[in-house]
Amino acid sequence: MQLSNYENLRSRLIAHSITCEEVVRFYLDRIDDYLEDNIYITVFSEKALERARSLDRKLKEGGRLGKLFGMPMAIKDNIAIKGERLTCASKILYNYECVFDATSVIRLEEEDAIFLGKTNMDEFAMGSSNENSAYGHIPNPFDKKRVPGGSSGGSAAAVANGLAMVALGSDTGGSVRQPAGFCDIVGLKPTYGRISRYGLVAFASSFDQIGVLARNCDDAALVLEVIAGKDRRDATSSFHVVPEYSSEMATLSVEGLKIGVPKEYFPESLNADVSRRVKGKLFELRDRGAQLVDITLPDSAYAIAAYYILVTAEASSNLARFDGARYGYRSENAGDLAAMYVNSRTEGFGREVKRRIMLGTYVLSAGYYDTYYKKAQQVRRVFQERYQEALEKVDVIAGPTSPFPPFGIGDKTGNPLEMYLADVFTVPASIVGMPAISVPLGFDSLNLPVGMHLICNFFEEGKLLGIAKRIQVPL
Ligand code: GLN
Numbered sequence: 001m002q003l004s005n006y007e008n009l010r011s012r013l014i015a016h017s018i019t020c021e022e023v024v025r026f027y028l029d030r031i032d033d034y035l036e037d038n039i040y041i042t043v044f045s046e047k048a049l050e051r052a053r054s055l056d057r058k059l060k061e062g063g064r065l066g067k068l069f070g071m072p073m074a075i076k077d078n079i080a081i082k083g084e085r086l087t088c089a090s091k092i093l094y095n096y097e098c099v100f101d102a103t104s105v106i107r108l109e110e111e112d113a114i115f116l117g118k119t120n121m122d123e124f125a126m127g128s129s130n131e132n133s134a135y136g137h138i139p140n141p142f143d144k145k146r147v148p149g150g151s152s153g154g155s156a157a158a159v160a161n162g163l164a165m166v167a168l169g170s171d172t173g174g175s176v177r178q179p180a181g182f183c184d185i186v187g188l189k190p191t192y193g194r195i196s197r198y199g200l201v202a203f204a205s206s207f208d209q210i211g212v213l214a215r216n217c218d219d220a221a222l223v224l225e226v227i228a229g230k231d232r233r234d235a236t237s238s239f240h241v242v243p244e245y246s247s248e249m250a251t252l253s254v255e256g257l258k259i260g261v262p263k264e265y266f267p268e269s270l271n272a273d274v275s276r277r278v279k280g281k282l283f284e285l286r287d288r289g290a291q292l293v294d295i296t297l298p299d300s301a302y303a304i305a306a307y308y309i310l311v312t313a314e315a316s317s318n319l320a321r322f323d324g325a326r327y328g329y330r331s332e333n334a335g336d337l338a339a340m341y342v343n344s345r346t347e348g349f350g351r352e353v354k355r356r357i358m359l360g361t362y363v364l365s366a367g368y369y370d371t372y373y374k375k376a377q378q379v380r381r382v383f384q385e386r387y388q389e390a391l392e393k394v395d396v397i398a399g400p401t402s403p404f405p406p407f408g409i410g411d412k413t414g415n416p417l418e419m420y421l422a423d424v425f426t427v428p429a430s431i432v433g434m435p436a437i438s439v440p441l442g443f444d445s446l447n448l449p450v451g452m453h454l455i456c457n458f459f460e461e462g463k464l465l466g467i468a469k470r471i472q473v474p475l
Pocket residue numbers: 125126127128150151170171172173174175176203311423
């Protein structure tokens with residue numbers, strides 16, 4: 001069964017040449033074949049089939065067909081689906097069952113999407129390789145000895161291996177874009193505030209955004225259109241009108257496009273293969289009529305430093321609620337109240353999460369607040385100003401998604417700082433809150449995927465997706 005794009009699936013469903021039930025069975029069988037890859041944490045076998053049958057009935061009875069009618073989707077396991085387990089790939093939430101739906105989940109359901117299950121991730125979305133999960137690591141779809149990226153590694157591997165057509169992930173510093181780049185698919189992080197965060201477990205609230213992982217830009221655009229928009233349950237969600245992304249994309253032309261190429265995104269240390277692929281694509285775009293404009297931006301290394309101060313600060317506060325009393329795991333060893341808190345957290349959280357809580361409480365402590373937290377906020381402001389200035393001169397900023405191709409499982413687990421550098425090109429867009437996307441460029445000399453990273457101005461998702469589409473599929 002060839003199901004690589006939604007438009008094609010939809011027309012076959014409507015023509016009755018295939019049923020939703022058959023589609024779901026096909027995906028469930030594939031999920032079964034990949035069980036040992038730890039891609040899903042929970043699979044909704046029965047529920048997905050039931051849902052498929054009810055959609056089949058609706059089609060037969062001539063009901064309104066939603067925009068995503070029959071689209072088989074996977075949801076990262078830090079997004080709430082009522083009545084289902086939500087683990088954040090952490091032991092501390094191993095038995096937590098959601099009592100409400102995330103807003104994006106409600107919106108997808110209203111448009112007739114089908115959920116196949118919840119995907120594996122780095123614990124509480126902290127990581128770049130999916131190795132920080134209490135549910136095992138995931139092999140890269142193109143080389144089993146390498147990582148799929150993270151923290152939305154399960155969502156990326158699900159889409160790349162054909163275990164879901166589209167998946168939701170979350171992106172705080174690159175967790176949708178980096179795994180998309182490592183798995184040869186499209187990964188979109190919208191403008192901060194474009195999608196409601198209600199029902200997304202908070203890691204760093206001023207950075208977190210739900211994002212979309214898909215095989216192509218049209219599918220990503222369609223899903224974005226459904227989930228974007230104001231939500232009264234999230235005060236940071238934007239009133240900005242949600243356009244019809246497909247028509248914005250259709251009018252985009254490479255001819256005359258001004259592509260900003262920051263030298264900071266092509267440092268000496270950049271992997272040679274990655275550099276060659278990305279530059280090759282830029283030259284191709286120039287040949288197709290785009291204009292390449294050299295620009296300078298603040299060094300991304302400062303973005304990484306500021307990012308890890310700000311997100312750990314926010315995480316240390318957000319994760320205070322997991323105390324053994326309210327949610328999930330409680331230590332057996334809970335003699336008195338203090339022991340219950342301490343032991344539940346000590347036993348329930350993994351190493352990386354604990355490292356970040358400690359870093360976060362440190363940078364927020366009275367004696368260091370001005371030195372670290374306040375400074376990092378100032379750096380964030382400088383980045384915001386400089387990126388906005390740059391985007392007054394160019395339409396889009398381009399560079400590689402990751403400084404290196406997918407790395408080996410275990411290669412960076414012993415050195416957190418090296419792991420943090422995996423996000424050096426994705427973090428700036430998160431710091432400034434602008435929309436960004438990773439587009440697949442094909443494979444390097446070792447047959448590993450290379451992704452190109454694009455950033456547009458606030459709320460220019462239509463343009464961003466349009467450019468990405470022209471890169472993926474030249475007209
Ligand atoms: N890898 C980055 C981190 O560990 C980004 C994570 C994310 O975007 N959720 O913080």
